[in-house]
Amino acid sequence: MKKIDNKQKLIWDHSAQANLPPLPNKEDVWLRLVQHMEISDRETSTDQDRQEVNPPEQNIWTLIKPRLNYVIALGLALVFLLPVTYDSFTTETVLTRTAEYQTAYLPDGSTVSLNSESRIRYNRDFSTDHRTLTLNGEAYFDVMKGSAPFMINTEYGQVTVVGTSFNVRTREDGFEVGVNEGHVDVSNKTSSVQLQKGQLLRGTSVFSKKDIHDFSHADYPDWMNQKLYCDHTPLSEVCAEIERTFGISIEFSNISLNDITVTGVIDAQDLKTVLSTVSLLTQHEFKLDGDTCTII
């Protein structure tokens, strides 16, 4: 090993320091990467998909021959688990966690933008001929014109469209569908309505034409424009949305606070602005301490 002089030793020592940006969460990066990988694979041939499923089968056959009795037990277990395992091989999932937004590109060219704590699931064979997905939470859809109707299944009902832009919201407090472009059918076992551009349906598992309103404000939906639109909205609902968007938790110092309603269009670009505005509208103090906010 050649010798280094003093100056080089100084460089040697100092070069180990570097102000590097913080590491991102490896698993979050992986989730995003996998989505891109799948889109990329679909864009090339379908042969690669078949290859992915084959290797596991080969392993099963080499194990089966010497261990037949275990195979029978395994077979019985599979029969019970089959629907679940089949789904996991053939279902695509996109989800967002607290304080996350994500836009996903569907195989037919449509885009789905997910609000925080939301999830969509669709079958691998989703394409321009067959477009069905399941939604939990809230998402804004921009649907490409296609031969097959675009269907969204939610716990409250099914939303069917043919090429439009609209918002679907399913949370604990109820159901909302609002249309920016085109028209949308919303139905379930008991009810069925059609929404036109500029109309909004708000209800629960039972809804009717009475629950259709016209948009009274521009920039729908509010969350895509970094706002919170409130129209006699219960404070509990407003706080739930703030919790999901910013990843904090809000505590009410007494139960009667739940009954307060909020009306207004609140700028939701950052947490401090939201909290001070809601505080002003409700005439209560919002104390923020780290991750927790208490309403007094």
Added chain:
Amino acid sequence: MAEQENILLEKVKQSDKNAFHRLFSDFHDTLFRFVAYRVQDGDLAEDITQETFLRVWRTRESIVPKKSFFSLIARISTNLCYDHFRHMEVRNRHQALIPEYGKSHFDDPEAVNQAAMLQEEIQRIVNERLPDKCRTIFILSRIEGKSNPDIAELLDLSVRTVENQIYRALKVLKKNLKNYL
């Protein structure tokens, strides 16, 4: 470790996502730091890191399992960095690499932390003046703290080559850091 890498790459060639996930887990952090040292921007480093792995996946059929994986991703990510720099104006690029404090050493040297300035100047020279392979080895050694034999194995080189490259890097650094030493 080289044995396992071989096997994983073979599986990735055949579209095994789990094997790819293993490689991703093993190399993500090192690659991120490697890119971050070059571009000094967390978001950009994350984009380039992700794009690098994506490219490996897209071209998995042409992977040669015996060849060093880190060499492959170092090469791909370095090219992506060059692409990025080419998109920015040359003037902007030099601005991006100027020390944070915004003052050059021709201003008031005593007022600014000497050690921090030296470190940032080292980073600039490593990024601008070292040839690719030399820079990769130097970063693995100093930033990742890897031993020379480890680096040799990771990049599929002889230990002698690694030592020579480090010595060469130090020569270049010493020559360019005259004002700071």
